[in-house]
Amino acid sequence: MKLSNFLPVILVAVAVATSGMGCKKTPKNVTNIPGSSSPTSGGPNNMSGPLPGSTRPINPGNPAANDSGTRTSALPPGSQDSGNNLDKLGTGLNARPEDMNEDRLTLSSQSVYFDYDKSTVRSSEHAKVESVAAFLKNQPKAILRIEGSCDERGTEEYNRALGERRALAVREYLLTLGVTADRVTTLSFGEDKPANPGHDEAAWSQNRRGEFVVLRAKQ
Amino acid sequence: MKTRRTWLKWGMLGMLITATSLTRAEDLGDINATADPSRLVPISVAGYTGEVDKTLRFDLEVAGFRLVSAETAQYNLNGKNNSDVEARLTDRISKASLLGKQYSGGSPRTQAHALADDVVMAIHKTPGIARTKIAYKGESGAHSEIFVADYDGFNPVALTKDNTICAAPTWVPGRRMVLYTSYRSGYPDIYSHDLSSGERRAVARYPGLNSSASVSPDGRRVAMILSKGGSPDLYVSDIDGSNLLQLTKTREDESSPCWSPDGSTICFVGRVNERRALYTVPSGGGTMTRLRTDGTLNPTEPDWSPDGKTIVFTSQMGGFSICTVPSKGGTAEVLVAGEDPSWAPNSRTVIFTKRARNKRILSLLDVPSKRVKDIAINLGNCSQPSWAK
Structure with missing residues (x-):
């Protein structure tokens, strides 16, 4: 495929090597490898291997500089990152994450736990979600983020989707309790943010969870 | 000596070691028992x-x-x-x-x-893979970043320095470009990263989940999982994020799309009636069709071989196993313990993650022989390898 540039070199080399005078002591075919010790030789026709070739430098760039926390970086054509159309929190309030203070403590005891590989809110967890709904009614300016997580017994991207499904299940239950959709946002950590780093059911049951974070606009 | 070492190393698989492999162990060096x-x-x-x-x-x-x-x-x-x-x-x-x-x-x-x-x-009589590249998720303190390295793990370069979770790297076929998920905004968003210029652009950052990007073989379209519609569903867009099209609309969570080499079909993980399975859907939209993976349970993380013949995936049956199934579906073959497989351009070798207690390493699998070679240098904890094609 991408080796096609290089293939003729190989084929010629093999053909020459195998045709007649193949038994000389010194191989006549020299393949030049572009790279650091021969900086001038790495013309495009010598590029070998798919894609990066092992000899071209990888430029990590400085993404932090061109995308510096303000969420005003390059966006797909057709969209503008002026803030209004980029409602990352999905709240309809044009709230940008960096404009909000996070309160992880107030609702920390209300975390919702899930059964293995399930995203249904168990009846045992309903009272916690109901108390969160009551809290939101008393705090009309607060926005809620639900962070969904999984235990490690799933593959990574599967868990990232399952964690989101869990957060959304809690959100759906809150909406049935009268919380408006524009006040609840979701975030999945998959298995990347375990509450307990252990490798047994005691740890796993603590990691299959939805946590509540209260977001308030910075003053 | 070597026999004993083999037994120790592969103790859990000991029952699978045949008399033949035992008697020949001296000749076989570190070849795994299976x-x-x-x-x-x-x-x-x-x-x-x-x-x-x-x-x-x-x-x-x-x-x-x-x-x-x-x-x-x-x-x-x-x-x-x-x-x-x-x-x-x-x-x-x-x-x-x-x-x-x-x-x-x-x-x-x-x-x-x-x-x-x-x-x-x-x-x-096939092109080799010794000068190809991989991308992977590497642990960096409490965070993870995206790295690019030679296929054998040498010359690793950190692509991101986001000091947050970065995950799910995937190559744009035929280009020096990687797409991945970064939580740098506080939420999981998909970015494209040009390895030559270092330029990074947002591909998808809708409310909720944006992850599991996979680029079409022609490099023009991206399949991904977004939850902006209320549930993690499968979408495709142009490589820059425009022309977004929703391909699935289920209450359950979809994950891990991959493309057929002709670009016509996307294979992904779906869940119907609480059961995980692989599904296919036409990349331009259409009906979800179950892909049979008989003999395995809980398939996730499919990857379609460049020659179109075989889908490699992870099955969860107790632990994780790397499995293959003909791309039309059917009886699957369990190969070795591991997860998150990605085909090499030769449609023969697979790179995958091997998970031990508190440690994840990258390993290379020769599919026909089931031979496993761990990457020879210590890259720390790493996972989610993607092979450049």
Whole structure:
């Protein structure tokens, strides 16, 4: 495929090597490898291997500089990152994450736990979600983020989707309790943010969870 | 000694070790217990030293060769690397000379890689993979970043320095570009990252989940999982994020899309009636069809081979196993313990994650022989490898 540039070199080399005078002591075919010790030789026709070739430098760039926390970086054509159309929190309030203070403590005891590989809110967890709904009614300016997580017994991207499904299940239950959709946002950590780093059911049951974070606009 | 070591190393698989593999263990070096050595081509390598020798042997073992003595080999590779690498490859039986070459420039490693690829071309008649690249998720303190390295793990370069979770890297076929998920906004968003210019652009950052990007073989479209519609569903867009099209609309969570090589079909993980399964859907939209993976449970993380014939995936049956199934579906084959497989461009080798307690490493699997070679250098905890194609 991408080796096609290089293939003729190989084929010629093999053909020459195998045709007649193949038994000389010194191989006549020299393949030049572009790279650091021969900086001038790495013309495009010598590029070998798919894609990066092992000899071209990888430029990590400085993404932090061109995308510096303000969420005003390059966006797909057709969209503008002026803030209004980029409602990352999905709240309809044009709230940008960096404009909000996070309160992880107030609702920390209300975390919702899930059964293995399930995203249904168990009846045992309903009272916690109901108390969160009551809290939101008393705090009309607060926005809620639900962070969904999984235990490690799933593959990574599967868990990232399952964690989101869990957060959304809690959100759906809150909406049935009268919380408006524009006040609840979701975030999945998959298995990347375990509450307990252990490798047994005691740890796993603590990691299959939805946590509540209260977001308030910075003053 | 080696037999005992094999037993220790592969204790959990001990029951699978056959009498044949035990008696032949002396010849087989570190070949894993489940491997089928009859699918490996015996070759001898002589005359090389140091890094060239090590690199060459690693490359050839990954490429489906078995290193044996000159007398028992089918092919003899002789040469030297006093300065540049020189090589002569002969068929031991017919005495035919298959390769006579000298390499210049580059480094000892790249010369060895180039020779390994020439040997593969001369014997397997397919392009080698020794000079390909991988991307992966690497642990960095409490965070994870995206790295790019040679296929054997050497020369790792951190692509991101986001100090947050970065995950799910995937290559744009035919380009020096990687897409991945970064939580740098506080939420999982998909970015594209040009390896030449270092420029990064947002591809998808809708409310909720944006992850699991996979780029079409022509490099123009992206399949991904977004939850902006209320549930994690499968979408496709142009590579810049425009022209978004929703392909699935279920209450359950979809994950891990991959493309057929002709770009017509996307295979992904779905869940119906609480059961995980692989599904396919036309990439332009259409009906979800279940892809049978008989003999395995809980399939996730499919990857479609570049030759179109085989889908490799992870099955969860107690632990994780790397499995293959014909791309039309059917009876699956369980290969080795591991997860998150990604095909090499040769449609023969797979890179995957091997998970031990508190440790994840990258490993290379020769699918026909089931031989496993761990990446030879310590990259720390890493996972989610993606092979550049």
